[in-house]
Amino acid sequence: MKSLVDILETTNSLDGDQLAALLTTRDIDVVDYLHRRARTVAQMHYGTGIYVRGLIELTNICRNDCLYCGIRRSNTHVERYSLTVDQVMACCEHGYRLGFRTFVLQGGEWGDERAAWIADIVAEMRHRWPDCAITLSLGEHSREVYALWRDSGADRYLLRHETHNAAHYAQLHPAEMSRGHRLQCLRWLQELGYQVGTGIMVGSPWQTVDHLVEDLQFIASFRPAMVGLGPFIAQHDTPLGGHPNGTIDMTTRLYSIVRLMLPGALIPSTTALATLAPEGRLQGILAGANVVMPNLSPGEIRAQYALYDGKAHSGSEAAEGLRQLEAQLATIGYHIDWSRGDCRF
Ligand code: 5AD
Numbered sequence: 001m002k003s004l005v006d007i008l009e010t011t012n013s014l015d016g017d018q019l020a021a022l023l024t025t026r027d028i029d030v031v032d033y034l035h036r037r038a039r040t041v042a043q044m045h046y047g048t049g050i051y052v053r054g055l056i057e058l059t060n061i062c063r064n065d066c067l068y069c070g071i072r073r074s075n076t077h078v079e080r081y082s083l084t085v086d087q088v089m090a091c092c093e094h095g096y097r098l099g100f101r102t103f104v105l106q107g108g109e110w111g112d113e114r115a116a117w118i119a120d121i122v123a124e125m126r127h128r129w130p131d132c133a134i135t136l137s138l139g140e141h142s143r144e145v146y147a148l149w150r151d152s153g154a155d156r157y158l159l160r161h162e163t164h165n166a167a168h169y170a171q172l173h174p175a176e177m178s179r180g181h182r183l184q185c186l187r188w189l190q191e192l193g194y195q196v197g198t199g200i201m202v203g204s205p206w207q208t209v210d211h212l213v214e215d216l217q218f219i220a221s222f223r224p225a226m227v228g229l230g231p232f233i234a235q236h237d238t239p240l241g242g243h244p245n246g247t248i249d250m251t252t253r254l255y256s257i258v259r260l261m262l263p264g265a266l267i268p269s270t271t272a273l274a275t276l277a278p279e280g281r282l283q284g285i286l287a288g289a290n291v292v293m294p295n296l297s298p299g300e301i302r303a304q305y306a307l308y309d310g311k312a313h314s315g316s317e318a319a320e321g322l323r324q325l326e327a328q329l330a331t332i333g334y335h336i337d338w339s340r341g342d343c344r345f
Contacts, residue, residue, distance in 0.1 A: 001021065001022075001025055001027055001030040002029075002030055002033050004018050004021060004022055004030075005022070005030070005033050005034050005037050005260070006037075008022075008260040008261065009037050009041065009260050012220075012260065012261050012262070012263065013220060013261065016210075016213045016217070019212075019213045019216055019217075019257065020209050020210070020212075020213050022034060022253065022257060023209050023212055023213070023250070023253055023254075023257075024209055031249075031253060034253065034256045034257070034260075035252065035256050035286060035287045035288070037256070037260060038255065038256035038257075038259040038260055038287055038288030039256075039259075039285075039286055039288050041259055041260060041263050041288065042259055042263075042267075042289070042290050044263070045263055045264050045290075045344050046290045046337070046344070047337075048333055048334045048335060049290075049334070049335060049336070049337025050285060050290055050291065050292055050329055050334050050335070050336055050337060051102070051266070051290060051291045051292075051337050051339070051341030052099075052100060052102075052291075052292055052293070052294060052322075052325075052336055052337075052338070053100070053102040053103070053104050053135065053268075053291065053292075053293040053294075053341075054091070054092075054095035054098075054100035054102065054103050054104065054293075054294065054296035054319060055104045055106060055293045055294065055295050055296055055297065056083070056088060056091045056092070056095075056104065056105050056106065056296050056297055057083075057106055057107060057295070057297040057301065057302070057305040058082065058083050058088065058105050058106065058107035058138070059080075059081065059082035059083065059107040059108055059110070060078060060080055060107070060108055060301075060304050060305050061080045061081075061082055061107075061108050061110065062108025062109050062110075062139075063108070063109050063110060063111060064108070064109050064139065064173075064174075064177065065173075065174045066162075066173055066174070066177070067171075067173065067174070067238060067239045067240050068172055068201065068204060068205070068232060068234075068235070068238055068240045068308075069238065069307055069308075070235035070237065070238060070306045070307045070308055070309075071108050071305070071306070071307060072238060075237045075238065077237045078237075078304060078306070079304055080304075081301050081304055082107075083297075083298070083301070085120070085121055085124070087298060088105070088121055088125075089124065089125075089128070090298075091296045091297065092125055092128070092129060092132075092296075094296065094319070095296045095319060096132070098319055098322060099322075099336075099338045100132070100296070100319070100338075101131060101132050101133065101338060101339060101340045101341075102133040102134075102135060102156075102340055102341060103125065103129075103132060103133075103134055103135065103296070104135040104136075104137055104158070104293060105118075105121070105122075105134070105135070105136050105137065105138065106136075106138070106158070107137070107138050108139070109138060109139030109140060109141075110138075110139075112141060112142060112145050115141065115145040115148060115149070116148075118136075118138065118149060119148050119149055119151075119152040120152075122134055122136070122149055122152040122153050122154050123152040123153055125153065126152065126153025127153075131340070132340065133155045133156060133340045133341070133342070134153055134154045134155055134156070135154070135155065135156035135158060135197075136149060136154050136156070136157050136158070137157070137158035137159070137197075139159070140159070140177075140181060140182065140185045141185070143188045143192075146185075146188055146189055146192055146194070147192055150192045150193060150194060154194070155194065155195060156194055156195040156196070156197065156225070156226070157189045157194040157195075157196055157197070158196075158197040158198075158226065158228060159182070159185055159186055159189065159196070159197070159198060160197075160198055160199040160200060160201070160228055161179070161182055161183065161186065161198050161199070161200065161215075161218065162182070162200055162201060162204070163179070163200055163201075163204065163207065163211055163215065164179070164200075164211070164214045164215045164217075165179075165210075165211045165215075166178075166179045166180075168204075168206060168207065169182075171205070171206050172204060172205070172206075172240075186198055186222065186224075190222075195225035195226065195342065195343055196224050196225055196226070197225060197226030197227065197228055197266070198219070198222065198224045198226075198227065198228070199219075199224075199226075199227050199228035199229045199230075200212075200215050200229060201230060201231070201232040201246065201272075202229055202230065202231045202232065202246040202247075202250050202251045202254060203231050203232045203244070203245060203246020203247055203250055203251075204232040204240075204246070205232070205240050205243040207232075212250075212254070216254075216257060216261065219258060219261065219262070220261050220262070223262060223345075224262075224265070225265065225266060225343035225345075226265065226266040226267070226268070226291075226343070227258050227262070227265050227266070227267050228268055228270060229251060229254050229255060229258070229267070229270065230246075230251065230270035230271065230272030230273055231245055231246030231247060231248065231250075231251045231272050231273060231276055232245060232246040232272075232308075233245045233246070233272055233275060233276070233308035233309060233310070233311075234308065234309060235306065235307065235308045235309050236309055245276065246272075246276075247276075248273060248277060248280055248283060251270075251273055251284070252273075252283055252284060252286075252287035253287070255267055255269075255284055255287040255288050255289050256287045256288045258288075259287075259288030259289075260288075262345070263345075264343060264344040264345035265343065265345070266290065266291050266341065266343050267288060267289045267290055267291060268284075268289060268291040268292060268293055269281050269282075269283075269284025269285050269289035269291070269292055270284070270293075271293065271311065271312055271313075272308065272311075274312045275308070275310055275311055275312045281328070282328060282329075282331070282332055285329070285332065285334060286332060291341070292325065294319045294321065294322065294325065295313050295318045295319060296319045297313075322336070
């Protein structure tokens with residue numbers, strides 16, 4: 001079994017059965033070896049520096065109704081908000097002083113009538129912080145809207161495909177959404193010159209090992225600059241609120257496999273992983289992740305951006321907790337790398 005890890009490291013690929021074997025093996029020595037090789041490869045590309053991205057949760061207003069998500073439009077228990085331009089700029093100002101050189105504007109999906117408003121925000125950020133990377137994570141839009149935002153100064157775009165399997169996609173999303181359109185959006189973003197991030201929820205309801213293999217094969221062929229993988233965590237006001245959460249074990253195996261498939265990729269150790277266990281963040285890094293995304297949103301709105309139950313938004317998860325994050329990283333021999341952190345392939 002360990003030889004599968006070696007083949008994956010030297011060829012950056014495995015066939016479906018071999019991937020399934022690594023995802024399901026109960027041999028903890030093999031899993032440990034997988035993680036060790038993945039973190040060695042991450043260190044070959046990025047050393048022991050971990051990039052940080054300042055996450056700004058722009059709005060929890062969303063036109064979509066994804067069955068797993070706490071800010072889905074039919075959840076009436078959420079108090080909806082949208083930050084003002086001044087609030088966004090204040091977040092960036094604060095973040096820049098803390099040392100951040102990447103800002104991520106994340107939010108629910110709005111209709112294109114707000115596209116110009118977003119473009120103005122991006123242009124203002126580009127003007128005021130020319131040395132910073134601007135990442136958007138705002139869902140599915142037309143090619144024209146993505147082009148407008150790119151022209152306004154956005155560099156990167158995060159849009160998880162959630163699951164590559166069409167039938168599974170249909171189980172997790174309402175009928176008006178489709179996997180085909182999600183993939184179309186990802187192709188547009190890549191054509192427009194964004195550094196694109198995609199990824200999935202790990203352990204989402206009805207997910208099988210075959211689905212995960214399909215996701216890995218898609219990731220290998222699409223070659224995203226960033227791969228965001230976090231465990232599914234039930235949100236009690238959603239239709240999937242009764243399903244079990246994903247696991248740290250499966251999530252970190254996927255970090256390691258993705259690291260060995262795409263050695264130079266940017267892989268965040270996600271907030272959802274940190275939500276499952278206090279040590280989750282570090283376990284992700286020890287499995288080959290090299291990015292963390294502390295929350296820069298104004299304190300008073302964070303609880304309203306509840307994609308899932310118990311979402312971590314304070315301590316080392318928050319921008320104010322940077323010293324704590326630095327101290328945690330030091331315990332495993334890592335440190336924060338304050339540079340923009342562009343992809344190395
Ligand atoms: N558990 C974990 N991740 C979730 N997301 C949305 N809802 C949940 C949930 N219940 C993730 C999706 C989305 C990202 C912004 O948050 O993968 O792409």
